[in-house]
Amino acid sequence: MDMVLLDFPEIWQILTPTIILLILLPLLLHFLEKYRSGSLSDKRRFHLPPCPPGLPILGNLHQIGGALPHWSLWKLARHHGPVMMLQLGTVPTVVVSSAAAAREVLKTNDADCCSRPDTPGPRQLSYDHKDVAFSPYSDDWRERRKLFIVEFLSKRRIQTTWHARESEMDKLVRRLTIADGRPVSMEDHIFEYMDAIIGTVAFGNIYGTEQFTYKKHFHDAIDEAMRVRSSFSAEDYFPNALGRLVDHLTGIALLRKRVFREFDAFFERIIQQHLDSSSSTKPKSKGSLIDVLIDLMKEHEGTIRFSRDHVKAMLTYNTFIGGVDTGSVTMVWAMAELIRHPWVLKKLQDEIRSAVRTNERVRPEDLSKLTYLKMVVMETLRLHPALPLLVPRVNMRHIKISGYDVPTNTRLFVNAWAIGRDPANWHNPEEFYPDRFEGKDVNFSGTHFEFLPFGAGRRMCPGMAMGVATTEFTLANLLYNFNWALPEGVTREAMNMEQAGGLTVHKKTPLILVPTKYRGQH
Numbered sequence: 001m002d003m004v005l006l007d008f009p010e011i012w013q014i015l016t017p018t019i020i021l022l023i024l025l026p027l028l029l030h031f032l033e034k035y036r037s038g039s040l041s042d043k044r045r046f047h048l049p050p051c052p053p054g055l056p057i058l059g060n061l062h063q064i065g066g067a068l069p070h071w072s073l074w075k076l077a078r079h080h081g082p083v084m085m086l087q088l089g090t091v092p093t094v095v096v097s098s099a100a101a102a103r104e105v106l107k108t109n110d111a112d113c114c115s116r117p118d119t120p121g122p123r124q125l126s127y128d129h130k131d132v133a134f135s136p137y138s139d140d141w142r143e144r145r146k147l148f149i150v151e152f153l154s155k156r157r158i159q160t161t162w163h164a165r166e167s168e169m170d171k172l173v174r175r176l177t178i179a180d181g182r183p184v185s186m187e188d189h190i191f192e193y194m195d196a197i198i199g200t201v202a203f204g205n206i207y208g209t210e211q212f213t214y215k216k217h218f219h220d221a222i223d224e225a226m227r228v229r230s231s232f233s234a235e236d237y238f239p240n241a242l243g244r245l246v247d248h249l250t251g252i253a254l255l256r257k258r259v260f261r262e263f264d265a266f267f268e269r270i271i272q273q274h275l276d277s278s279s280s281t282k283p284k285s286k287g288s289l290i291d292v293l294i295d296l297m298k299e300h301e302g303t304i305r306f307s308r309d310h311v312k313a314m315l316t317y318n319t320f321i322g323g324v325d326t327g328s329v330t331m332v333w334a335m336a337e338l339i340r341h342p343w344v345l346k347k348l349q350d351e352i353r354s355a356v357r358t359n360e361r362v363r364p365e366d367l368s369k370l371t372y373l374k375m376v377v378m379e380t381l382r383l384h385p386a387l388p389l390l391v392p393r394v395n396m397r398h399i400k401i402s403g404y405d406v407p408t409n410t411r412l413f414v415n416a417w418a419i420g421r422d423p424a425n426w427h428n429p430e431e432f433y434p435d436r437f438e439g440k441d442v443n444f445s446g447t448h449f450e451f452l453p454f455g456a457g458r459r460m461c462p463g464m465a466m467g468v469a470t471t472e473f474t475l476a477n478l479l480y481n482f483n484w485a486l487p488e489g490v491t492r493e494a495m496n497m498e499q500a501g502g503l504t505v506h507k508k509t510p511l512i513l514v515p516t517k518y519r520g521q522h
Helices: 008-014 017-045 069-080 099-108 120-125 139-153 155-160 162-178 186-203 215-230 241-250 252-275 289-299 308-340 342-356 364-369 371-383 416-420 464-481
Strands: 083-088 091-096 399-401 404-406 411-414 482-485 512-517
Touching: 069 083, 069 091, 069 416, 091 099, 099 399, 099 411, 120 215, 120 252, 139 155, 139 289, 139 308, 139 464, 155 162, 155 464, 162 186, 162 364, 162 464, 162 512, 186 289, 186 308, 186 464, 215 252, 215 308, 241 252, 252 289, 252 308, 289 308, 308 342, 308 371, 308 464, 308 482, 342 364, 342 371, 342 464, 364 464, 371 416, 371 464, 464 482
Parallel strands: 091 411
Antiparallel strands: 083 091, 399 404, 482 512
């Protein structure tokens, strides 16, 4: 029987105040007293950021409920300022929504607030924090991050894996050529393409063959993992008996366990195939990420320094969940904006086709010539960052942000979406206008705090270089090989550009476009 997950407003309608008081009255009274005494104590001792009025027990949770928390937080910040204190359940939280405040979190105080909160979903799916993205700060985390960057995300690694992108691009072009003149779902095609690239780099060429018979089941597990990450979990905000009870009542705890078992069984099978030298199904994937990780596991056999669980954790969150979805989302938003702005689309296609001329497709070495393409990608990431709220941090020591005290163990959110649309930083910030970057020394490397699609500091997204290279290469080829239009009867003015919530922010309605093969190549 399928599990139905509910978002926060639906849960609140089911678990009405009356029911909660009847079942959990002793716990609620205890937490209320603790919350009140703690809040009063902090206010007396510290100069805290402004905080919107909240409710007993919930604090400000009801004010960020819904599918788009970055939007709700942006609205609150307009009334309470770019540095804002929230009480989310029992969790004190500071939200920053300006470039200046983000600089203080991600640069000035980076060493003091570069850890991650310990929440149940990431903890379980990362095998008790043996990954890179969600692990609290430690020396072991630093070693894992360095390893992951060198073996999967470095410029050297990007160069050695271009064959995977080129091979999968050829397949994508063939599929779209077959659809010539007929509407296609861009989400479906781009997700399949991104999945194949990440899978090939991680597991080798076996990922695209019939030997990989459990690929569809693996995709289902990824989808469910994304649902877990984007669903309301009471234990994230009530890390105690109350939170655990609510998660059991809503089914989220059971789903977390089920998804974990599916991932664990999948990766266990893959690892065993690599270890079993007598197996006839042993993959021939020398040089893939899993080969590197298993070699490390063998080196540390019998210790806990790099175990089987480390291999699984780094493949789960850091490779597939982190790599496939974010790249796909960015490319779909880019194509949607280009269709809505035909003058930008024409200018970009002219640049690409002029630079490439007679080749069958855009090659990696062509990308350095495509300056307007880079501006289009930057503008897409400004308006539509895949992670509008950067992965939350927690400060390990007391810090100050914009003159306000932030006590130790406060959860920190940086609203990159709000910063990218701040009129203090950008002229006509709601407009898609790539030319705004012409002649400007602005990039997404974490040094310009008005533009933070990948974050900054020690916890900056390590996949930036690979993600940008793949996005530029993909868009260049889609625009070189095909002319694009909306289906008959659909106008660009009527396009729905609403967002849909989740760990990443998708386009709410599918992007359906009509590709027509470009016949200008020789």
